[in-house]
Amino acid sequence: MNISTSQALFEKAQHFIPGGVNSPVRAFRAVGGSPVFIKSAKGPYVYDEDDNEYIELINSWGPMILGHGHELIQKAVSDAIQHSFSFGAPTRREVEIAELITTMVPSIEKVRMVNSGTEATMSAIRVARGFTGRDKIIKFEGCYHGHGDSFLIAAGSGAVTFGTPDSPGVTKGVANDTLTAPYNDLDAVQKLVDANKGHIAALILEPVVGNMGCVLPAEGFLEGLRKICDEEGIVFIFDEVMTGFRLSKGGAQERFGIKPDLTTLGKIIGGGMPVGAYGGKAEIMNWVSPLGPVYQAGTLSGNPIAMAAGLTMLNYLNEHPEVYTQLELSGHKLVNGFTNSIKKLGLNYTINSIGSMYTLFFTDQAVTDFPSAKSSNLPLFGKYFHAMLDRGIYMGPSQFESMFLSTALEDGHIERIIEANEESLKEVIG
Ligand code: PMP
Numbered sequence: 001m002n003i004s005t006s007q008a009l010f011e012k013a014q015h016f017i018p019g020g021v022n023s024p025v026r027a028f029r030a031v032g033g034s035p036v037f038i039k040s041a042k043g044p045y046v047y048d049e050d051d052n053e054y055i056e057l058i059n060s061w062g063p064m065i066l067g068h069g070h071e072l073i074q075k076a077v078s079d080a081i082q083h084s085f086s087f088g089a090p091t092r093r094e095v096e097i098a099e100l101i102t103t104m105v106p107s108i109e110k111v112r113m114v115n116s117g118t119e120a121t122m123s124a125i126r127v128a129r130g131f132t133g134r135d136k137i138i139k140f141e142g143c144y145h146g147h148g149d150s151f152l153i154a155a156g157s158g159a160v161t162f163g164t165p166d167s168p169g170v171t172k173g174v175a176n177d178t179l180t181a182p183y184n185d186l187d188a189v190q191k192l193v194d195a196n197k198g199h200i201a202a203l204i205l206e207p208v209v210g211n212m213g214c215v216l217p218a219e220g221f222l223e224g225l226r227k228i229c230d231e232e233g234i235v236f237i238f239d240e241v242m243t244g245f246r247l248s249k250g251g252a253q254e255r256f257g258i259k260p261d262l263t264t265l266g267k268i269i270g271g272g273m274p275v276g277a278y279g280g281k282a283e284i285m286n287w288v289s290p291l292g293p294v295y296q297a298g299t300l301s302g303n304p305i306a307m308a309a310g311l312t313m314l315n316y317l318n319e320h321p322e323v324y325t326q327l328e329l330s331g332h333k334l335v336n337g338f339t340n341s342i343k344k345l346g347l348n349y350t351i352n353s354i355g356s357m358y359t360l361f362f363t364d365q366a367v368t369d370f371p372s373a374k375s376s377n378l379p380l381f382g383k384y385f386h387a388m389l390d391r392g393i394y395m396g397p398s399q400f401e402s403m404f405l406s407t408a409l410e411d412g413h414i415e416r417i418i419e420a421n422e423e424s425l426k427e428v429i430g
Helices: 004-016 071-081 092-104 117-132 172-176 186-195 221-232 251-256 304-319 322-344 370-374 378-390 411-429
Strands: 038-042 045-048 053-056 110-114 136-140 178-181 200-205 235-239 262-265 276-280 350-354 357-361
Touching: 053 411, 071 304, 092 110, 092 276, 092 304, 110 117, 117 136, 117 200, 117 235, 117 262, 117 276, 136 186, 172 178, 178 186, 186 200, 186 221, 200 221, 221 235, 235 251, 322 350, 322 357, 322 411, 378 411
Parallel strands: 136 178, 136 200, 200 235, 235 262
Antiparallel strands: 038 045, 045 053, 110 276, 262 276, 350 357
8 A cells, every 4th residue: 555645744744743643642653654644534434645545443533423524514614614713702502502412411411611522521620629629539540531630640542552651740749639440340449439538529430431442331330430429429420522422312321321420521522623521410510610619711612613513413413313223233233243253263352342332452351441451462453453454444543442433334334344354363363
């Protein structure tokens, strides 16, 4: 495959941008080689600067649920830009999207728009701290909640991909206020809570993890956490930046029937535009400025173009339940196909999936937490990644990521992915 234009761009990029990219995982460091530079995308396809076509499994790390360049969203954005790009003043669509979010995600009574998932999680723990008057938070090893200082402790996604789950630059004071527990380990959480009675403001988790690869909550785990939080007056936060509006209309919380106190949302609500949000119980959100004393602000928050894209996409999802039926079916077909190939080739790799999210791990262990995710054979994943890319399948370039399907994928595309997977596995196991 010719990727010479991408290679030249990457070469140049490294002179001007740290590592040549504006977000670490994009650099392909974990899998080797040069990243492909994307020029355009439509429906289930992305095209690179050398005009290679790939079937999309990243989908902007989640938001392109309806595939790329959906015509309704495109029209909403082009209509919106006729009226300028930013006002820094309240607009009608902000009210409409807030109302819609509270309808689709019933645990959210009030919501505040921000500009990224990172901002959403940072703000959510600030308000939880303000509300409870406590300092400490609990997070889970391998969960990623953006690059806020408090979360770069045993962090997943790019942080673990690049060997910096505890980043330099985070002060000891901040790090001391973040307690970590193994994912799916209720006893460990109970012990942390007992040892820090009256000091824990919030417990935050990905209700389904995307950032150590796809990892599911064990039976009873989310219920158990809800109970602990209730008993101890801890604000229970679901980070649904990846799962919100994807695993169901109301996110993972609807799917698992658990109500968190606060929810953080991200890229998905902007239909791919830079947006995030946090929301939840009114009694907590009423602490947010200007109503309450917890300060949080943003010049570009609720940006009119992003709101136009997000509102159109959320309205579509709200009115088209068949989107979720299709995502489930596509997920099932793909995972069945992968499972058959794995068996046929006499392999025992683990595939974790739920709805339209999946990760194939190069390990025979069940992957339920960070250590088991890290038992995956990473060099083998790197080879597999490139074998898939060569066959025109564009995956997240790290073992510690989930893949995301879109409704733009038709049966033919799923079959091509399944075939490419089987051929790639054959190639890498030799
Ligand atoms: N939380 C989760 C669960 C995420 O997956 C991410 C990013 N992938 C974030 C927070 C941070 O979002 P952003 O990159 O928009 O800051």
